[in-house]
Amino acid sequence: MDLVQEMVNGSQRAVARAISVVENELPGWMELMKAVYPYTGRAYTVGVTGPTGSGKSTLVDRVARVMCNRGLSLGIIAIDPSSPFTGGALLGDRVRMHDALARENVFVRSLGTRGGLGGLSRATSDVIKILDAAGKEFILIETIGIGQDEIDIVKVADSCIVLSVPGLGDDIQTIKAGIMEIGDIFVVNKADRDGADHVAAMLTAMLGLASCANRWKQPVIKTVATERQGIDELVEHIMEHRRHLIDSDLLEMKRKERIGRDITKIVERKIAQYVNEQIQGMESLEHLIELVSSRREDPYSCAERLLRALEKRG
Amino acid sequence: MDLVQEMVNGSQRAVARAISVVENELPGWMELMKAVYPYTGRAYTVGVTGPTGSGKSTLVDRVARVMCNRGLSLGIIAIDPSSPFTGGALLGDRVRMHDALARENVFVRSLGTRGGLGGLSRATSDVIKILDAAGKEFILIETIGIGQDEIDIVKVADSCIVLSVPGLGDDIQTIKAGIMEIGDIFVVNKADRDGADHVAAMLTAMLGLASCANRWKQPVIKTVATERQGIDELVEHIMEHRRHLIDSDLLEMKRKERIGRDITKIVERKIAQYVNEQIQGMESLEHLIELVSSRREDPYSCAERLLRALEKRG
Numbered sequence: 208m209d210l211v212q213e214m215v216n217g218s219q220r221a222v223a224r225a226i227s228v229v230e231n232e233l234p235g236w237m238e239l240m241k242a243v244y245p246y247t248g249r250a251y252t253v254g255v256t257g258p259t260g261s262g263k264s265t266l267v268d269r270v271a272r273v274m275c276n277r278g279l280s281l282g283i284i285a286i287d288p289s290s291p292f293t294g295g296a297l298l299g300d301r302v303r304m305h306d307a308l309a310r311e312n313v314f315v316r317s318l319g320t321r322g323g324l325g326g327l328s329r330a331t332s333d334v335i336k337i338l339d340a341a342g343k344e345f346i347l348i349e350t351i352g353i354g355q356d357e358i359d360i361v362k363v364a365d366s367c368i369v370l371s372v373p374g375l376g377d378d379i380q381t382i383k384a385g386i387m388e389i390g391d392i393f394v395v396n397k398a399d400r401d402g403a404d405h406v407a408a409m410l411t412a413m414l415g416l417a418s419c420a421n422r423w424k425q426p427v428i429k430t431v432a433t434e435r436q437g438i439d440e441l442v443e444h445i446m447e448h449r450r451h452l453i454d455s456d457l458l459e460m461k462r463k464e465r466i467g468r469d470i471t472k473i474v475e476r477k478i479a480q481y482v483n484e485q486i487q488g489m490e491s492l493e494h495l496i497e498l499v500s501s502r503r504e505d506p507y508s509c510a511e512r513l514l515r516a517l518e519k520r521g
Numbered sequence: 522m523d524l525v526q527e528m529v530n531g532s533q534r535a536v537a538r539a540i541s542v543v544e545n546e547l548p549g550w551m552e553l554m555k556a557v558y559p560y561t562g563r564a565y566t567v568g569v570t571g572p573t574g575s576g577k578s579t580l581v582d583r584v585a586r587v588m589c590n591r592g593l594s595l596g597i598i599a600i601d602p603s604s605p606f607t608g609g610a611l612l613g614d615r616v617r618m619h620d621a622l623a624r625e626n627v628f629v630r631s632l633g634t635r636g637g638l639g640g641l642s643r644a645t646s647d648v649i650k651i652l653d654a655a656g657k658e659f660i661l662i663e664t665i666g667i668g669q670d671e672i673d674i675v676k677v678a679d680s681c682i683v684l685s686v687p688g689l690g691d692d693i694q695t696i697k698a699g700i701m702e703i704g705d706i707f708v709v710n711k712a713d714r715d716g717a718d719h720v721a722a723m724l725t726a727m728l729g730l731a732s733c734a735n736r737w738k739q740p741v742i743k744t745v746a747t748e749r750q751g752i753d754e755l756v757e758h759i760m761e762h763r764r765h766l767i768d769s770d771l772l773e774m775k776r777k778e779r780i781g782r783d784i785t786k787i788v789e790r791k792i793a794q795y796v797n798e799q800i801q802g803m804e805s806l807e808h809l810i811e812l813v814s815s816r817r818e819d820p821y822s823c824a825e826r827l828l829r830a831l832e833k834r835g
Contacts, residue, residue, distance in 0.1 A: 237821050244819035303689075466813045466820060467706050471800050473824035474831075479789045483729075486785050499780045500773075505558035506780060507551050512785035 209240045214341045222314055229333045230318065240333055246340035250282075251449055252363060254348045257388075258369025262396045266370065266432040266441075268351045271313055273442045274469060282314040282338035282455045284331060286350040314338060329476075332363050332469060334388055354418045363465065365458060366448045368441070371410065373402035387413055391425060392444050398429035398437070423451050525556045528655045536628055536655045543647045544632065554647055560654035564596075565763055568662045568675060570703075571684025576710045580684065580746040581663045585627055587756045593659055596652035597622070597629040598645060600664040608622075628652060643790075646677050646783060677779065679772060680762045682706045682755070687716035687726065703729055705739060706758050711753070712743035737765050799831060 210228075213221035225243070229236045253270075257263050264285070271281055308315055318330055331348065338346050347362055369390035374397075393414070402411045410427045426444050430437030452458035486492055495513070498504035524542075527535035539557070544549045556829050567584075578599070585595055622629055632644055645662065653661050662678055683704035688711075707728070709721045724741045740758050744751030766772035800806060811825070812818035 208596075241819045241821050245816050248816060366761050407765065463810050463814050467806060469820045470806075470809060470813070470823050470827065471797060473799060473821060474827050475793045475796055477828060478792055482789055482792050483785060486788060492781065492784075495784060496777050496780050499784070500777050502559050502562060504556045506783045507555050507558075507787060509784050510791065513784065513788050514791060 210239065211246070211340070214243070214337065216343055217248050219312075219314060222337060223316075225337050226316055226334050228328050229337065240336065243336055243340045247336045248339065250335065250339035250343050250346050251460075252346045252365045253445055254350065254364025254367040255370065256350045256367070257372070257394075257396070261370040261372040262432050263370055266394070266396055266430065267310065267347050267437075268444075269432050269435055269438045270309055270442060271347060273438050274345055275313060277442075280312070280343050281308075281345045282341075282343035283316070284310070284334055284338075284348045285315070285317045285360060286331065286348065293474050314341070314343065325451055325484065329472065335363060360395050362389075362468075364460065365452060366391045366445055368394055368445075370396050371406050372397045373400045373406050389424060391448050392441070393425060393427040394437075394441060395427065395429045396432055399431045399434070403429055422446060482517065486513060489513075489516070491516070525560070525654070526555065528557070529560050530653065531656055533626075533628060534805050536651060537630075539651050540630055540648050543651065544644050554650065556570060557650055557654045561650045562653065564649065564653035564657050564660050566649055566660045566662060566679045567759055568664065568678030568681040569684065570664045570681070570684070571708075571710075575684040575686040576746050577663050577684055580708070580710055580744065580752075581661050582622065583667065583746045583749055583752045584759075585622055585661060587752050588659055589622075589627060591756075593623075594657050595627045596655075596657035596660045597627060598652075598660065598662045599629070599631045600645065600647055612651060627659065628655070643786070648766060663721070676703075676782075679766060679775065680705045680759055682708055682759075684708050685720050686711045687714045687720050705737060705762050707739060707741040708751075708755060709741065709743045710746055713745045713748070717743055796831065800827060803827075803830070805830070 210221055210225055214225055222322060227233070228239055255263055255267050255270075267283060267285075274281055296298065316334060318334060335346055335348075367389050369392070371393065372395065389462050389510060393410050395403050395410070397403070398407075407429055414425050414427065428437055428440055428444065430441060449458075452461065491513075493511045495504070499506050499509055524535055524539055528539055539553060542548070542553055569577055569581050569584075573780055581599075585597060588595055599749070630648060632648060649660055649662075652689055681703050681707070685707065686709065707724050709717050709724070710780060711717070712721075721741050728741065729741050742754055742758065744755060746752065763772075766775065805827075809823045813823055815821050
């Protein structure tokens with residue numbers, strides 16, 4: 208396949224085209240992914256998540272610059288869950304970031320579509336594979352950190368960076384248990400503001416409660432991304448976490464788990480699509496809706512009847 | 522079932538217990554929903570969505586008070602997509618609102634869990650049914666307006682109110698096309714701020730482009746919820762939209778479509794659960810992961826193989 212060869216040879220245009228095909232599920236997208244797959248497996252993925260206003264875009268931009276200066280090849284994926292309301296400022300930042308980094312051969316892409324076969328997390332995982340096949344050594348994934356989908360997306364990251372920021376309310380509620388588990392590196396950004404030490408101390412205390420012997424000790428570091436303070440240190444921690452995962456065989460394990468999840472999700476979606484088509488084609492659906500609408504039947508019992516009918520059909 | 526009888530007789534405690542059972546998918550939750558269903562069908566649902574900071578909680582609170590004063594029985598569902606980062610202020614508002622309204626027999630509930638069988642939107646649709654069966658005439662649903670899930674949740678509303686607010690950036694980007702389609706009533710809240718007229722004019726212009734002959738003409742109104750300005754007018758528009766839907770048989774149609782979606786979703790989820798169990802139990806999954814991990818096979822082809830294997834099993 209020409210497109211895949213162009214991609215692998217490093218054509219940014221081919222990468223952009225491949226992503227469009229896959230994101231929008233254009234004809235042949237799945238064949239394209241099959242052809243891309245053998246070229247994957249080398250890129251290291253880094254997720255960055257945190258609440259609105261924590262400065263994720265700027266931090267990702269600064270980390271990207273440091274990595275570029277070290278001669279690393281980079282891709283950036285900015286997750287924009289198809290919100291009906293855009294954060295204008297955020298989009299503006301991203302577009303500016305895009306311009307500046309594109310000149311240094313960094314591939315930046317916003318993802319917001321939710322297609323049929325798995326939606327945003329499916330698309331993210333496929334875009335990662337495309338950038339990987341195109342030779343990007345590091346892929347930074349920026350999410351807005353709201354909702355389960357975003358937590359799921361973070362699962363595609365080998366290292367996960369969780370941002371906090373002083374002033375969002377300093378009680379324990381601002382950092383929920385779930386986020387402590389997914390974070391490999393904790394960053395208190397905007398650390399020139401009052402309360403940064405307090406947030407860092409609180410994070411350290413919470414991490415202390417959960418730590419155990421031969422595990423990765425999650426660091427808590429302070430940054431001022433706008434001033435490029437702490438960014439080198441952050442990049443060091445990313446590299447260290449990567450070494451830790453490789454040396455302990457955890458990277459291999461993580462990736463195998465991810466493959467298992469990927470396969471299961473694809474199967475589930477395909478079956479859901481099939482079932483959906485089957486149901487829509489049944490004459491009895493109209494009749495069932497009438498029964499439920501008139502309260503002679505409830506939707507759950509109806510679903511059970513449909514399932515039995517589908518079983519009989521095979 | 523005792524619990525259902527207590528609920529139908531108006532026990533707030535029974536309602537709270539039923540919601541907990543269903544939200545957390547405790548044993549017997551589906552049987553409970555089946556028993557609840559015959560008592561549903563009378564409540565009218567109103568969705569309220571808009572960007573963070575547009576004053577949704579306050580607006581919902583003021584609308585609830587006006588409706589209470591008119592002698593209507595109310596329930597409020599506040600959607601809180603299981604965010605790892607809580608908006609402390611928002612939660613605080615809601616809790617205060619809860620206290621004040623609970624004294625007037627309004628049932629207020631935050632929903633944040635995503636269970637197995639359909640997640641947040643499944644839970645929302647079931648909680649609506651419980652409140653409906655408990656005799657609530659109007660159910661207000663407040664969502665944070667981010668992401669596809671929230672748009673889906675708005676689909677459970679008979680009337681959908683979309684909030685805007687001056688100062689979030691006044692270019693056309695702040696209101697995306699998708700939101701124009703789901704809104705039945707548009708509200709410019711915090712209308713005592715500069716730029717409110719501009720936002721209202723822009724909304725009206727955008728709605729004008731899409732309007733057609735015998736459809737509902739979506740009104741654009743200005744409110745200052747904190748000062749209770751415009752709230753009576755808003756309630757009037759809700760009542761008018763309700764009458765329009767009833768008179769034109771659109772309410773019946775909407776609800777039948779919703780039933781069709783509900784049934785299909787339940788079937789899809791049940792099958793997904795079943796398939797997931799089947800796959801996890803297959804000895805071959807480990808082998809397939811090895812194949813994919815070593816790049817001898819890709820995940821999509823693997824999924825296709827698994828599907829064929831499942832087909833053979835029946």
